[in-house]
Structures are given as structure tokens and as C-alpha cells.
Amino acid sequence: MKFVDEAIIKVQAGDGGNGCASFRREKFIPFGGPDGGDGGSGGSVWLIADEGLNTLVDFRHQRSYKAQRGQNGMGSDMYGKGGEDTAIRVPVGTMVTNVDTDETIGDLTAHGQRLLVAQGGKGGLGNIHFKTSVNRAPRQFTQGTPGESRELKLELRLLADVGLLGFPNAGKSTFIRAVSAATPRVADYPFTTLHPNLGVVSLGTDQSFVIADIPGLIEGAADGAGLGIQFLRHVSRTSLLLHLVDIAPIDDTDPVEQVRTIEHELAKFNPELLERPRWLVLNKSDALPEDERQQVAEDIVRRLDWQAPWFLVSALARDNTMAVCQQVQRFFEAQRAERAEQRADLAPGDVRLRGEPQERS
Template identity: 55%
Template sequence: MFVDIAKINVKAGKGGNGSVAFRREKYVPLGGPAGGDGGDGGSIILVADEGLRTLMDFRYKRHYQAENGEDGRGKKQYGSDGKDMYLRVPTGTLVKDEETGIVLADLKVDGQEYVCARGGRGGKGNVRFKNSIRRTPRFAEPGTKGEEREILLELKLIADVGLVGFPNVGKSTILASVTSAKPKIANYHFTTLKPNLGVVMIGEGHSYVLADIPGLIEGASEGAGLGLEFLRHVERTKLLLHVIDASGQEDRDPVEDFYKINEELKNYSEKLTKKEQIIVLNKMDLPQSLDNLEKIKKEFKDYEIIEVSAATGEGLDFLKKRAYERLLEIEEEIEFVDEVQVEQFFDRKERDTIVVSREEDYFLAEGEFLERLVASTNFDDFESFSYFQKVLIDKGVIEKLRELGAKEGDLISVCGIEFDFVD
């Protein structure tokens, strides 16, 4: 089975908590802080593998979680980092954020890696909070959460040249004749139910990849048949060989077929209309093809036209060499990934935003940063609570509360922990 799209949930490991510990050694009755840091959580990393052809594995397992970092320990011992998890995907896989649709990575090259979920940072042990004033801190920092998101993996075959056209026009036969690929061939529509790839050898050191894109039909760009599943693979190609049944069998009009296929390409993506095309007139061994030849050439005088017969092999050598020549003239296409858009998506400042608001009878302060601060505070310890108050001042939370009208004695909720406001 050919699977070219998959949705998975990835969750990186949580960072280990910092430790609260003190030296307890013989002859050192008042030992200082000795709590070590927690280890970082493991990340989830996608790796492009040219040996894979489908996203089949992700059809049966959809949830992936990396190891958590270990907690810190006494004697200034650091917790171990969680192991990274590596997921192998076929080359040509696009990685999208499922919620926003933003393309995060385009894994085109064998061995290329992308960190799709970063592990949480290990928390600091209490030894990190010692200073000239705070000699015995009785609090430590918890590890941060690892990233978690739903991502969409979308495979777009990497091919230099794509064969497009209506079903049963001879694309698979052409692919089998000019490459060593062995696609299923029969005289009925939709014989090809998945894209097939083959390597066309021109000479020593000269070759290109040819893809047989399954036959499109009217309405393919709107999801008719298997259109959407196949059209995405056309986007990767640099050159299209538009195969037409010149004989007009099955009461089809070769000219009309050409325009219908191009209309579907346009409806799917304007980008596809800019791809160079060579019109390949197939089945030229049939008498009906000769009858239609003049009409076809007159209609498509602005296109390069190559006459072939996949059945007899006539014209195929010239076709594969000419396609190679045209490929050399086409510049490399731009990357799919919008780096600016991705950078904005991963702007860490947004995730540390602190929201302060006024409710009917109390004030509310929330945010991921404040959650970590609350988790790291020992509210029964004076020094720890003093540190908590200092951070609220430094981060502008107290000033914002004043601006919203907070007065002495008002109820303040910071991530579920309630206090009386003291100005």
C-alpha cells in the first residue's frame, strides 16, 4: 500500500527537576547547598531516509514520546539527559504544523534532520540560587515541559520529470520502456493506483528520475478520484511530459484532454501552470493518430511536440534524451519553507508571555513562565517566597496589577495560587 500522508502526535521529554539538597558530611555540620541540576528532556528528530518509500509506519503508530530528563541529586550530581527519539521518513517529506498548516521543514536530502519537538530544559538545583545574601536556598527550579504538537507528514515524490495525462494514455508503458521500473500495465482506467519512479539512464554519469503520476480526471483538483493524493507529487517535478492519446480512442478528443488536465493543474496550484511541458503524442502507430496529427500540431504550435509509440518503442530514445536536455536548461526551484514564517511560529518570547487581567472580584496572572515560577517556589520558606516576589516585580506583574486598579488586600490569583495584594 502507498501511504503519502500521515498525522502524528509528537511529545518531547520533560526536563528533570533541580534538587534541593545540602552537604551532610562529617565535621561539616552546616554544609551549604548541594542540589544538582535536572537533565534535559529528549527531543524528537525526523531523519530523511532515501531507502523508505512510504509513510506506512506512521499509519499504525501515531503517538511518539521521548524520554524525560532525570531529576538532579545531592552532592551536586546532575540528572542524565533523556535520550532523543529519531523517526525515519522518506526523502521528499514535508513537515507541517497540523493546526496552522505552516510548512516547518522540507526533508529533501538523505540524512537531513529536523527537530520537530524540542526537549524541556532541566531545572536548576538549589546550589545555583546561592549568593552573598541567600546562603541556604531551600528551593530549586523544576524542569520545563517538552514541546508537544500535532504534525502532518506529507510525502511528495522527488522526481525530475513527471508523466501526466488522462488514465490509459500509455504513461506506465512509457515509464517501463525508458527505465527499469516495472509498473502494473493493463488496458483499463486507473491501472496505476500509486506513483511509480524510475531512473532514465542517458549515459555514464548522466541520468534523471522519471515519475509516472497516476491518471488525472476532471475534478481532480477538487478531490475527484484520487486527484489530490496525486497532484501533490507533481509539485516536485521540474519538467512535465504531458502524454496524449493521439488516436482519440474511446471517443476522446486529444486537444480537449490536454486543456482539461492543465485546468486541473491550475486549479490545484498556480505554480504548476508555470512548469515547462513537452507534449508527448502517444500511440502514433495507429492510423487514427495520423488523422489527428495536423489538428494537434496546429493547436499546440507553441509547445514542443514529440511523437512516440510506447507499443513499438518508436521515438522513445529521442524523448528521454530531449527531456534530459530540457532539464539542464531549467533552474533549481526555490525552497518550500518560508523561513520568516517559521521563525515567527517558534518565537519563544510569545510562549513566555505573562497575561494579567481583572475579573469581577479578583485579579488573575497567568502564563507558562509563571507556571514554572510557581512550581519552583517553596511558599513555606521565607527566602524562596522573597525570590518569588522579586521575580513578579522584575517581570512587571506588580506594576500591571497596579495599573488595573489592584489595592491593598485585593485577591490575586497567580496560576491558581491565591494571595492578598500588598502594595
């Protein structure tokens, strides 16, 4: 299946049905009062997150969605039937933006979560509502209001705990194959990964995390060069970034310069990404003589003035890869423990509903 992570669709909610101007006419009742019913409300358009979907490719074929119109009111006090809603299923992790205003409408991050994107119109009033002591035979009624219409931008952002960064051929796909059950394509040419791959790393009972293999970035990715601009958005949800670097590139490029280049692209795309925890993974240690590996790695770390954790691994030989995963698991366990401690420290009286007045002493 083709991976598509961006689409633009148009949604149109149903119009409300019109009210009715009618009068009761029965045998022996030639001048009955008004009995025009109200129009039904128009159907609304909803987006529903579905964990069974992982791409927006279906929206390349169907771009317009419309809910049902409300039925008009009728005589004999009969109200019109409301229009049926339209439900559109999207992958979990879909962000929804109004194209015209650039306003974020919502973010669907859990299976079954619903988001109203176009409200149906209200039904019009029948003439039974306009009867007064003065006007016993009103002919007034109101039209139904139109349903909302919007053009929406759907943007899929992967929900992963860990994101892999690195230049093309840094070994990200090989790394994710080594530590998870994911089997991305691996080859010795740039942009082997053409779409993000997700893998689940399991270290035992209740010890697992999701890792995302993001296509390689190159210089100018934030401005649209290469494939990186299409996928930089997918690292925005991750809690931890693993920055993979080829410790012995065959083209003799400087690993330090590669790290700096990607840092520059991250800063251009979203400066907050540089504030996120990021660990350095020096890959392809098997390409160097065993007695030189540690020295080369320490030299790179020293020149980068790297303060965060770093690792020397060989994803191909699966050397030290599980040690990285164990450290990642400890990182998330420490985060969960810290959040639990913060919740425990919060006194019950400190929790109030928004707008709830405080008690006066």
C-alpha cells in the first residue's frame, strides 16, 4: 500500500430543512389553526480515528464528503427528519487544519476518538411557532440554516516513542531490523527508506516501546531538498531521538559535519526539536579495526562536545544494539516514575475545573 501522509479534502455538512406553513383542514373544521412542523437538522461531518489505518491514500481518490440534508417540515404538526451524519475514518495520529484560516481544528491521537469538523444546519421553524392572540393564522415560517463547509488539510504524524535520525545510509533501517520485528528494505544506496517504518521493541513483560525509522535527511531538507521535508513532521511526536551516524563513511565525509547539518535542518524546521532528548548512536563500528573503534568514537564525541548519552554500535552485526534499547527503556521508566511522583505530590484541593470559583476563607 502506498504511504501518503498528507491530503486535502472538502467537507460539507447538511443544510437544515425548511419550516412549513400549513393549516389544519378537516371535515367540520374548515378554519383550523396553524399546524406546520419544523424542518429537521442537517447531518454533521465527523472524523473518527481508526488504528487499522496507517495512510491517507484513500483521500487521493475521494476528496469531497457531504452529510445529508434535513427534511422539510410538513403539515399536521409533522417535523422533518434530521439528516444522517457522515463519518470519515482516518489513521490515529492525524492532525486536522482549516486550509482557509490555517487554524488547527483538532488532533486525533487515540483509537475511536471523534472530531466534529462541520456542523449541520438547524431546521427552520414551522408556522405553529408564530401563532399569537392577535395573529391566529400566521403564514410565517423560517428557512433552515446552511451546514458548515470547510476545506481541511489532513496531516498524518506517526505516534512513536523513539525517532531515528540520520543521513541516508546511516544504518537506520538496519538498526530497526536489529532491535524489532519490523523488516524495512535495506540496500546500499541513498533513500532506501521511502516512507517511515514503525517497529515495536520488546524487552519483556510490559517493557516495550515504539521506534520510527524516518527517511534520511540531507542538507536543505527543511527547504524541500531530498525526502526529508516530507517526513520531518513524524519526529515531532517522539519523546526521544536517536541520532545515527556512520562512523566510517565510504565517501570520507566528516561524521561531525553530518551531525551539525542535521541539527541545522531540525532547527530550521522546528527549533523545539533541538530541545528534545537526543542521543548519539555511532553506527557501523564493524567497518573499523577493533583497536581503533573506541578512539575514533571518542574523538567524534569530543569534537561535538556531546553532553548527552552516546553509544558505539554495529547494527549489521547487532553489536551493542540491545544495550541501547535497554537504556531507552530505563529512560521511559524514569519518565513515568517522575510523572507519577508529580501526580502524587499534587494535593486533591489543587485540582479544580476550569472556571470553578475558589472557596473563600
